[in-house]
Amino acid sequence: MSLNQVSEQRCFAGRQVRFSHQSQVLNCEMQFSVFLPPQAEHQRVPALYWLSGLTCTDENFSAKAGAQRVAAELGMALVIPDTSPRGEGVADDPVGAYDFGLGAGFYVNATEAPYARHYQMYDYIVQELPVLLEAELPLTADRAISGHSMGGHGALVIGLRNSNRYRSISAFSPICHPSDCPWGIKALTGYLGADRTRWQQYDAALLLAAQGSKLPILVDQGLADQFYPLQLRTETLLAAAEQSQAPAEIRLQPGYDHSYYFIASFIEQHLRFHARHLGLSAA
């Protein structure tokens, strides 16, 4: 077993578990959380990967979203990775800003020094974690992907580029067009360099406009979100979905902000959306 169990709590008759492990891809020790529903005691279950936003660890979603009750009912595991490589030797933002470096890996494979040595979050999510978790835990290879803000960007990009690996994609308040917003420009310049042609593979609006989506997509965006529209650029995703005739439902929700109160309000609908596409009967 290459996973070390850090903690475990009973939750809705399932298990909320935190693990640490040595990541080969990220070249450092990592922690992540998993919710295993009660059904996982006697059978393998599909998994929803949840990618969190800026400043988060694996614990924000576990503690604040209230997703476990419905996941337990549906028989769906929740896999909640950290948002960047971690540890003393991992390069951070030069002035410790919250929107780059630690807690802000942006789910890309960095090519630029000094970040390339550890910041390979795309491969960590797409390759390393599923292989590890499906070997060590009672998970099937049926996966869905979701996330919030930076993690919504990650979920859209990873799902759009890997339609054979996931059944469905959803996002809350995603950074839709990182090539053209302050958070995205800073991150993509720092991790990938100034050549914008290398950014396109990590830009959900550009990917969706160019190739459409084989997977169903559900997006919720709060209209009282302080980061909408400057950072999130939801209108670019709406335009790309329309242009490509993608199977995407993008909902603008009046009154909701960027917080986990918004996520908690709609997470049940997202879990049931994924459950339908994962073929879970109770959805």
Ligand SMILES: N[C@@H](CCC(=O)N[C@@H](CS)C(=O)NCC(=O)O)C(=O)O
């Ligand atoms: N700290 C930042 C905002 C960071 C932020 O809003 N992070 C979101 C994701 S983009 C989050 O989930 N924060 C952690 C939480 O609410 O638990 C600021 O002051 O502007």
